[in-house]
Amino acid sequence: MEGFDFSTMGIFFALLGAVLAALMGGIGSAIGVGMTGQAAAGVVTEDPSKFGKVLILQLLPGTQGIYGLLIGFVTLTQIGVLGGNPDMSLAKGLLYLAACLPMAIVGMVSAKWQAKASVASISLVAKKPDQFGKSMIFPAMVETYAVLALLISILAITSIGGLPV
Amino acid sequence: MSDDYIYAVARVRSKELSLLSRQDIDQLMACRGFDECLRVLSDKGWGGAEGSSAEAVLAQEEEKTWAFIRELTEDLTPFSVLLYPIDYNNLKAAIKCVVTDAPPQDVFLSGGSIDPQAMMRCVRENDFSSLPPAMAGAADEAYHTLLQTGDGQLCDVLLDRACLSGVLQCGKESGNELLSQYAELKVAAANIKTAVRACRTGKTKAFIDEALAPCGSLDASSLAAAACKSVEDIYGYLSSTPYSGAAEKLKESYSAFEKWCDDQVMDLIKEQKRNPFTIGPLFAYVLARQNEVSTVRIILSGKLNELDDGMIRERLRDMYV
Structure with a gap:
C-alpha cells in the first residue's frame, strides 16, 4: 500500500501480543476444563460424594486462561491502551508481541496436556479416593511450565518500556 | 475420537470398584453350599428379586452390563x-x-x-x-x-x-488396537478348538478347511494339515506360533485350555486399567463382567454338584481387578 507507514504499526503488534496471550491461554483452558469436566461428571454420576475432590482436579487446567488474562492486562497497561500514551515504535511493538508469546503458546499447549493428566487423576480418585493428594501432584507438575512461561512473559513485558528502541 | 469417551471411562472407573476381586471369589469359595453362595452374591448386589434362580441372577448381571454400556454410548458398533x-x-x-x-x-x-x-x-x-x-x-x-x-x-x-x-x-x-487384538485372539482360539475336536473325531481335510477361519496369527491351512494327522502334530504346529502356551494347556486338559483362553483375554485387557481415554476401558469392563459371570457360574455349578474345592479352583479364571 502506497503511503502506508509501517512504523505506526507498533501499537498493533503490542495489542496483538496481549490478545494472543488471553486468547490462546483461554482456548487451552476451555478445552482442558471441558475435558476434565466430562471425567468429573462421570465420577459424580456414580458417586456424588466425590464432587469436592474431582472439582479441584477439574479446575487445574483453568489457570492458563487466568495467566493469559493477567499477561493481556499487564500488556494493555504497559502499552498505554488502558490509559496513557499508546504511541510506540514498530520495534517496541514487536518486542511486546514476542514477550507475550511464551504465555500464549505454553498456556495453550500446557492446558491441554494438564487436562489429560487431570483426567487420568480423576480416574485415580474414582478408584482410590484416599490417594487424592498424590493425584493432585501429577497434573500440578504440568502447571510448572505454565508458571515459568508466565514469569518470563511478565519479566519481559515490564522491562520493555525502559529499552531505548 | 478418543476424547469422546472421557465421561464414559470415568463412569467405568467408578463401576470397576464393584467388580468381584480375588478376595470376593475366595469368599464365594469358602461358602458351605450353593444357597450360601447365592446369599453372598445377593449381598454384593447381584441379581434382582429375592429368590431368583442362579441362571436368572447371572442373566440379570449380563443385562445390567449391557444396560450400563447402552447408557454410556449410543453406538454399539465396536461391541459387535x-x-x-x-x-x-x-x-x-x-x-x-x-x-x-x-x-x-x-x-x-x-x-x-x-x-x-x-x-x-x-x-x-x-x-x-x-x-x-x-x-x-x-x-x-x-x-x-x-x-x-x-x-x-x-x-x-x-x-x-x-x-x-x-x-x-x-x-x-474398529481402529482400536484392543478390539483388533481381542478379535484375533478369539478367532485363533476358536480355530485351535475346532482343529483339536476335528482331529479327535477324525474329520476330513475338506471339513476342517471349511471350519477354520483365516486369521493373521495362525495359518489355517497349516493348522488344518496338522489336524488331519494327529493331535501331536497340532501341538507341534502351535509351538511355532504365538499360541505355544495353548499347546501346553491342551496337553493338560481341555478345561485347562479354556481357562488359558480366558486368562489370555484378561491379560490383554488389564492394560486398559491405566487408559483414561478411548473405548478400550468400556470394552474391557464388558469382558471383565463376562469373565466374572462365567467364574461365578463355575463356582455355583461346582457347589450345586458338590464338587471338590480343588476341582473348582483349577477352573477359576483370573479376575480383572
Missing part, C-alpha cells in the same frame, strides 16, 4: 465383536427351528444386536436382506445347505466360520 457370537447363535437356532418346524422355545440368547424374532421372520420368508450383508450371505448358504443335506453340523460350521470372519473384520475396522 462381542455381539456377533450371540447373533450367529440365534441365527443357527432360527434356521434349525424353521427347517425342522420346531417351536422356538428357550433357544435364543438375549443381548444380541438383532431381534431373534426378526431372524425367524427372515428365515421363514427366505429373505435375508434385512440382515447385515455378510450375515445374510452366510444365513442363505446355511439355510439351503440344511434344507438340501439335512446336515446340522455343516450348517453350524458355515455359520461359525462366518461369525469368526465377522468378528475379525469388526475388530480390524
Whole structure:
C-alpha cells in the first residue's frame, strides 16, 4: 500500500501480543476444563460424594486462561491502551508481541496436556479416593511450565518500556 | 475420537470398584453350599428379586452390563465383536427351528444386536436382506445347505466360520488396537478348538478347511494339515506360533485350555486399567463382567454338584481387578 507507514504499526503488534496471550491461554483452558469436566461428571454420576475432590482436579487446567488474562492486562497497561500514551515504535511493538508469546503458546499447549493428566487423576480418585493428594501432584507438575512461561512473559513485558528502541 | 469417551471411562472407573476381586471369589469359595453362595452374591448386589434362580441372577448381571454400556454410548458398533457370537447363535437356532418346524422355545440368547424374532421372520420368508450383508450371505448358504443335506453340523460350521470372519473384520475396522487384538485372539482360539475336536473325531481335510477361519496369527491351512494327522502334530504346529502356551494347556486338559483362553483375554485387557481415554476401558469392563459371570457360574455349578474345592479352583479364571 502506497503511503502506508509501517512504523505506526507498533501499537498493533503490542495489542496483538496481549490478545494472543488471553486468547490462546483461554482456548487451552476451555478445552482442558471441558475435558476434565466430562471425567468429573462421570465420577459424580456414580458417586456424588466425590464432587469436592474431582472439582479441584477439574479446575487445574483453568489457570492458563487466568495467566493469559493477567499477561493481556499487564500488556494493555504497559502499552498505554488502558490509559496513557499508546504511541510506540514498530520495534517496541514487536518486542511486546514476542514477550507475550511464551504465555500464549505454553498456556495453550500446557492446558491441554494438564487436562489429560487431570483426567487420568480423576480416574485415580474414582478408584482410590484416599490417594487424592498424590493425584493432585501429577497434573500440578504440568502447571510448572505454565508458571515459568508466565514469569518470563511478565519479566519481559515490564522491562520493555525502559529499552531505548 | 478418543476424547469422546472421557465421561464414559470415568463412569467405568467408578463401576470397576464393584467388580468381584480375588478376595470376593475366595469368599464365594469358602461358602458351605450353593444357597450360601447365592446369599453372598445377593449381598454384593447381584441379581434382582429375592429368590431368583442362579441362571436368572447371572442373566440379570449380563443385562445390567449391557444396560450400563447402552447408557454410556449410543453406538454399539465396536461391541459387535462381542455381539456377533450371540447373533450367529440365534441365527443357527432360527434356521434349525424353521427347517425342522420346531417351536422356538428357550433357544435364543438375549443381548444380541438383532431381534431373534426378526431372524425367524427372515428365515421363514427366505429373505435375508434385512440382515447385515455378510450375515445374510452366510444365513442363505446355511439355510439351503440344511434344507438340501439335512446336515446340522455343516450348517453350524458355515455359520461359525462366518461369525469368526465377522468378528475379525469388526475388530480390524474398529481402529482400536484392543478390539483388533481381542478379535484375533478369539478367532485363533476358536480355530485351535475346532482343529483339536476335528482331529479327535477324525474329520476330513475338506471339513476342517471349511471350519477354520483365516486369521493373521495362525495359518489355517497349516493348522488344518496338522489336524488331519494327529493331535501331536497340532501341538507341534502351535509351538511355532504365538499360541505355544495353548499347546501346553491342551496337553493338560481341555478345561485347562479354556481357562488359558480366558486368562489370555484378561491379560490383554488389564492394560486398559491405566487408559483414561478411548473405548478400550468400556470394552474391557464388558469382558471383565463376562469373565466374572462365567467364574461365578463355575463356582455355583461346582457347589450345586458338590464338587471338590480343588476341582473348582483349577477352573477359576483370573479376575480383572
